[in-house]
Amino acid sequence: xxxxxxxxxGIMGGPMATRLxxxxxxxxxxxxxxxxAAALEGVTVAPTARAAVARAGVVVxxxxxxxACDAVLLGPDGAVAAMTPGATLIVMSSIxxxxxxxxxxxxxxRDISYVDAPVSGGERGAKEGTxxxxxxxxxxxxxxxxxxxxxxxxxxxxxxVGSGQLAKLANQLxxxxxxxxxxxxxxxxxxxxxxxxxxxxALMGGFADSTVLRQHGLRMVEGNFVPGGPAKxxxxxxxxxxxxxxxxxxxxxVAEQVDHLFRDLVANGGGDLDHSAALVELRRRxxxxxxxxx
Amino acid sequence: xxxxxxxxxGIMGGPMATRLxxxxxxxxxxxxxxxxAAALEGVTVAPTARAAVARAGVVVxxxxxxxACDAVLLGPDGAVAAMTPGATLIVMSSIxxxxxxxxxxxxxxRDISYVDAPVSGGERGAKEGTxxxxxxxxxxxxxxxxxxxxxxxxxxxxxxVGSGQLAKLANQLxxxxxxxxxxxxxxxxxxxxxxxxxxxxALMGGFADSTVLRQHGLRMVEGNFVPGGPAKxxxxxxxxxxxxxxxxxxxxxVAEQVDHLFRDLVANGGGDLDHSAALVELRRRxxxxxxxxx
Numbered sequence: 001x002x003x004x005x006x007x008x009x010g011i012m013g014g015p016m017a018t019r020l021x022x023x024x025x026x027x028x029x030x031x032x033x034x035x036x037a038a039a040l041e042g043v044t045v046a047p048t049a050r051a052a053v054a055r056a057g058v059v060v061x062x063x064x065x066x067x068a069c070d071a072v073l074l075g076p077d078g079a080v081a082a083m084t085p086g087a088t089l090i091v092m093s094s095i096x097x098x099x100x101x102x103x104x105x106x107x108x109x110r111d112i113s114y115v116d117a118p119v120s121g122g123e124r125g126a127k128e129g130t131x132x133x134x135x136x137x138x139x140x141x142x143x144x145x146x147x148x149x150x151x152x153x154x155x156x157x158x159x160x161v162g163s164g165q166l167a168k169l170a171n172q173l174x175x176x177x178x179x180x181x182x183x184x185x186x187x188x189x190x191x192x193x194x195x196x197x198x199x200x201x202a203l204m205g206g207f208a209d210s211t212v213l214r215q216h217g218l219r220m221v222e223g224n225f226v227p228g229g230p231a232k233x234x235x236x237x238x239x240x241x242x243x244x245x246x247x248x249x250x251x252x253x254v255a256e257q258v259d260h261l262f263r264d265l266v267a268n269g270g271g272d273l274d275h276s277a278a279l280v281e282l283r284r285r286x287x288x289x290x291x292x293x294x
Numbered sequence: 295x296x297x298x299x300x301x302x303x304g305i306m307g308g309p310m311a312t313r314l315x316x317x318x319x320x321x322x323x324x325x326x327x328x329x330x331a332a333a334l335e336g337v338t339v340a341p342t343a344r345a346a347v348a349r350a351g352v353v354v355x356x357x358x359x360x361x362a363c364d365a366v367l368l369g370p371d372g373a374v375a376a377m378t379p380g381a382t383l384i385v386m387s388s389i390x391x392x393x394x395x396x397x398x399x400x401x402x403x404r405d406i407s408y409v410d411a412p413v414s415g416g417e418r419g420a421k422e423g424t425x426x427x428x429x430x431x432x433x434x435x436x437x438x439x440x441x442x443x444x445x446x447x448x449x450x451x452x453x454x455v456g457s458g459q460l461a462k463l464a465n466q467l468x469x470x471x472x473x474x475x476x477x478x479x480x481x482x483x484x485x486x487x488x489x490x491x492x493x494x495x496a497l498m499g500g501f502a503d504s505t506v507l508r509q510h511g512l513r514m515v516e517g518n519f520v521p522g523g524p525a526k527x528x529x530x531x532x533x534x535x536x537x538x539x540x541x542x543x544x545x546x547x548v549a550e551q552v553d554h555l556f557r558d559l560v561a562n563g564g565g566d567l568d569h570s571a572a573l574v575e576l577r578r579r580x581x582x583x584x585x586x587x588x
Binding site: 099120121122125131132133134135136152154156157158159160162163166167169170172173174175177178180181182184185186187188189192193194195198199201202203204205206207208209210211212213215230243244245248249250251252253254255256257258260261282285286288289 | 353364424428441452453457467488489492496497507535545547549550552581
């Protein structure tokens with residue numbers, strides 16, 4: 001099987017690299033703190049990013065941000081310059097759409113195929129190989145990557161380069177908005193005299209059912225705001241989505257309110273609480289006390 | 295088994311009455327247009343609402359609105375006055391919380407137990423007995439109604455009288471807000487260059503997954519806005535929820551934007567389109583043309 005170079009073996013990248021190795025791919029992994037790569041079963045540790053990618057047919061990049069990816073991938077000393085022409089780079093980090101397109105252009109200049117493929121499903125999805133993988137790129141290139149994506153989760157081709165990142169933003173917007181919608185609905189029910197835990201229970205299975213109602217809704221009714229996903233990262237996502245919308249001439253009225261709510265939550269000291277703490281901010285605005293069990 | 299009086303055998307009530315009869319309850323049904331009740335298998339048609347309820351241990355009311363329920367149930371010539379003391383009235387219509395509480399008080403004066411139990415799941419849920427039933431009332435009364443709810447769907451006791459209606463409002467708020475969230479996210483992805491149908495596909499199974507993404511999202515990407523649930527009814531629900539929120543001193547920022555969006559949709563002629571046509575209004579506001587296949 002084709003060799004895989006893996007850049008960034010953190011909370012997400014670590015289990016993903018392990019799963020690729022378990023599926024039979026020879027994996028050479030590089031991580032800034034080497035011990036995280038060294039701990040991975042079946043994976044060869046590379047001393048540098050360039051060494052990890054040099055003989056790989058496919059390179060997976062799972063670093064923490066667009067800046068981190070650019071720093072490791074680009075420039076004359078970057079990993080892309082060390083890749084074999086004809087190989088493919090898959091950036092699975094969540095990065096701005098424009099950053100993905102610029103990376104693709106840099107790759108094209110060296111005859112490297114580029115695919116953006118951010119994921120949803122968290123650490124658990126990475127460990128269990130059940131990630132939702134949103135893939136942007138040339139259809140033939142994406143199709144050829146099927147065996148690489150298979151051990152990681154369910155890959156869907158959503159359009160040309162950058163589209164994976166657009167889908168991820170759509171995902172984050174829906175999650176953030178749904179959290180606020182559930183928070184508002186449960187607060188209204190509670191304030192009116194119903195039991196919010198039972199209301200959540202009643203709504204499961206109906207038209208209002210969602211992963212957010214089940215997971216974040218449970219945190220809300222339990223008052224458990226240990227992250228999960230900290231609210232301070234949520235505002236990065238909603239901010240990126242709104243900036244992109246603005247650049248495309250789009251006004252998204254619900255997303256704007258959602259962004260305000262999360263920004264206020266962070267400004268009021270809730271940045272390290274889970275996303276579901278949108279309810280905490282909503283209570284604060286409405287002067288309804290919160291019992292936090294966290 | 296205890297006799298059931300059934301008031302209102304329309305799109306929802308008809309199949310519900312049939313299912314109760316099939317489960318072995320003697321059902322006496324009344325409907326304003328008698329032929330709808332007469333068409334139901336296993337159900338006895340009553341000439342008046344009072345005749346339908348006179349010998350029933352349990353009365354189910356599934357009329358179209360709070361006003362319609364009040365008109366049939368209350369007053370010296372109403373159905374409640376004809377019920378046997380000790381019997382139970384279940385109002386399964388979606389009505390204002392205050393209306394439910396007033397009906398409960400009128401029932402208590404005649405030693406009739408009262409439960410509000412609105413439903414979610416639509417015509418299909420009514421036919422298949424898979425409704426989500428949100429039940430408000432005294433715990434002992436609700437517990438005794440288990441066999442009546444069982445053929446209709448999954449009943450959850452959510453609090454005292456009125457709580458069923460609060461849960462239903464929570465349900466409607468979450469559905470309406472989720473529709474707008476999905477519309478905004480898909481529009482952003484499309485405007486950025488991704489394929490919205492594939493984006494929806496990619497998001498299914500992840501944190502953004504929901505019944506709304508699956509059902510209303512499909513309508514959006516197909517441009518199919520035949521209702522389903524017409525937008526003009528959506529604004530009744532969001533309006534009721536916001537009025538209640540206001541009376542409780544609550545500000546719900548997302549719900550307000552959602553209500554505006556649906557009101558604008560109706561004002562711009564989309565009242566008879568499906569709820570998912572929130573996307574049509576969002577496109578209009580942003581001057582993005584809509585292809586409607588409906």
